[in-house]
Amino acid sequence: MxxxxxxxxxxxxxxxxxxxxxxxxxxxxxxxxxxxxxxxxxxxxxxxxxxxxxxxxxxxxxxxxxxxxxxxxxxxxxxxxxxxxxxxxxxxxxxxxxxxxxxxxxxxxxxxxxxxxxxxxxxxxxxxxxxxxxxxxxEGWITPNPPAIRTGKSVAIVGSGPAGLACADQLNKMGHSVTVYERSDRIGGLLMYGIPNMKLEKDIVERRVRLLEAEGIQFVTNTEIGKDIQAVELRKSFNAVILCTGAHKPRDLFIEGRELKGIHFAMDYLTANTKSLLDSNLADHAYLSAEGKDVVVIGGGDTGADCIATALRHQCKRIVQFGKHPKLPMERTAANPWPEFPNTFSLDYAYEEASVQTGKDPREYSILTKRFIGDESGHVKELHTVQIEIASDLYGNTFIHEIPGSEKIWPADLVLIAIGFSGAEKELLDAFTLDQDKRQKMNVTNDKYTTNLDGVFIAGDVRRGQSLVVWAIKEGREAANECDKYMMSKMK
Missing domain, CATH: 1.10.1060.10 (Alpha-helical ferredoxin)
Structure with a gap:
């Protein structure tokens, strides 16, 4: 090639x-x-x-x-x-x-x-x-291409993130009638509110949504299953239901001082900022501002990096990001050979911006937050950390060892927790009476994307746990295939 x-x-x-x-x-x-x-x-x-x-x-x-x-x-x-x-x-x-x-x-x-x-x-x-x-x-090569024939089968998709949109697109191409339900005020899920504009401008998402609408997909916003419409109603009204709601339940820190004001989940911070930006160009002030604040981001992943980039645009005073793992090597190690994804050091867009604006990379490695300390008004003012070492035994179990004498106090006006997500939200589980496995993902039947409820499928992060957009697209496509087989088998 x-x-x-x-x-x-x-x-x-x-x-x-x-x-x-x-x-x-x-x-x-x-x-x-x-x-x-x-x-x-x-x-x-x-x-x-x-x-x-x-x-x-x-x-x-x-x-x-x-x-x-x-x-x-x-x-x-x-x-x-x-x-x-x-x-x-x-x-x-x-x-x-x-x-x-x-x-x-x-x-x-x-x-x-x-x-x-x-x-x-x-x-x-x-x-x-x-x-x-x-x-x-x-060039105008991409134009609406609705299916020439409809099957008479209808599908409800809950969630309009990448898995839900991919699933809807595939099923619509097959000729099924698709309705996508989204609890937010805009379609896109993670693509709309979880990823900042700096990485994905929202007119790109809206352009695709308009194309899908022109091809016959119906979108319903501001609608939460179990609150605005019941799960049983969806199952009666459609031939199949596919849950693509993501894994929105955030992991938390259960340490001293967690109840203090000024400590927020990262996704709440990012979502509120993007919504305010789209609604009013931040003029409504309906977001968490980092302006003039000492900001601490706990969690070393992409979500944490997006928080850094957002706080810099708010003109924060200082910013630091804590990660529990050591700094990645510059080159692949023997334990990470090609063709695996290279776990090597890189300077993400947010870290480059912070380095230019503040003079240093904001990341701190091998660090564990021990407690939050507040002021007299109940607002966080500092947090205490300790350096750690992570070791493994012969059986692959990992252990964290605190390094004596490495304690440190950090000033903090705004703390953002970005340590990942643990699974689906309880409200969705209750609405569909579905169980989670021990890793807090929904139980499924092998690779069929089915659940214990007839005609109810799941795909994306809600099925496999927190993952990448590209994995969500794959899951949506495969769940659509399984749903199509199910519905078409009912015609025989």
Whole structure:
């Protein structure tokens, strides 16, 4: 695929980024696309590697190898190299419903499994993916394409995040009538309110939603199952129901001082900010402001990084992020070989912005929060931490050891907890009388996406636990296939 010597002749290029000092002044996307010629050269870097791992989508232990949606990466790379962009788009959308989302927010496990990455930089797969879909919209190649025939079967999808939208798109293409229920005031779920504008501007999400509407999908907002409409009513009104509500129940810290004011869950912080931004450009002040505050983010993942980028745009006084794990190595270790996703150190957009604005990377490693301390009004004013070491025994069990003498006190006016999510919210479980397994995910039947309730399916984070947008899309597509088989079998 590509040019035989392309990976030798051309260096890897990725989209340009706006200067950190400029972009923290607004909420626009921080990346800027490369030119058509540059993208075609990047496509030329795709090797004829005989057995490509980039599109395999294999789960190996806790590691992911290649793209979960099994994108036809070598094929559309080759088409881009040859300047056949419209054909590349046709290949791309065969496996991925929303490349405009994954091309912006996916961590690109495909690139970690690129053959060129064994001893060189990988092909810029994610950048090419985004370029293809963006060109498709710009050129007018992507237009509403409703199904010619309807089956007479109807499906209710609860949740409009990436899993719900992918599921709806697939079932609608099959000719079923699809209604998507969303409890928020806007469609998009995580894509709308969980990911900041800097990574995914909301007109991109709204453009896709308008396209899905034009193809016949109905969206119902401000509707919560079990409150505004009962689960039993959904099951009576539709031939099938698919739950794609995500894993919104946040993990908490049960330590001294947790009840103090000024301590919030990260997703509440991000959601309120985006809603206020969309509603009034923050003029309504209906959000948690970090302006002039000492901000501490607890949790070292992507959500924590998004909190940092948001707080910087609020013009916080200082910011620090705590992670319990040690700093990642600069290069792969023997325990993290190719083609696994590379667990290596990187400077995310938020950390680059913080480094420019404050003079240092805000991340603190191997640190454990012990307690929160408040002032006389019951508002958090500081937190106490200790450095830790994480060790494992012969059986794979991990243990945390506190390092004596490493205690430290940090000033804090605003604390954001970003340590992940533990599963579905109780209200949804109660509404459908569904049980969770020991990992607080909904019980399912093998890989059929079914539940103990006839005609009720689940997909996305609510099924597999907190994961990536690209995994949610895969889950939505596969759940749609299983739901289609179920409904069509009832016609016999």
């Amino acid at each position: 590509g040019k035989d010597t392309g990976f030798i002749e051309y260096d890897r290029e990725v989209p340009l980024e706006r200067k950190p000092s400029d972009r923290v002044q607004d909420w626009k996307e921080y990346q800027q696309p490369l030119s058509k010629d540059s993208m075609e050269k990047q496509g030329a870097r795709c090797m004829d590697c005989a057995t490509p791992f980039c599109h395999t989508g294999i789960q190996l232990g806790k590691s992911m190898i290649g793209c979960p949606t099994n994108n036809l990466i070598p094929e559309w790379n080759d088409l881009i190299y040859r300047g056949r962009w419209k054909e590349a788009l046709e290949k791309l959308v065969k496996t991925n419903n929303f490349p405009e989302f994954t091309g912006r927010v996916c961590p690109a496990p495909c690139e970690g499994s690129c053959t060129a990455a064994i001893n060189d930089s990988p092909v810029a797969i994610k950048s090419i993916e985004r370029a293809i879909i963006d060109k498709g919209f710009t």
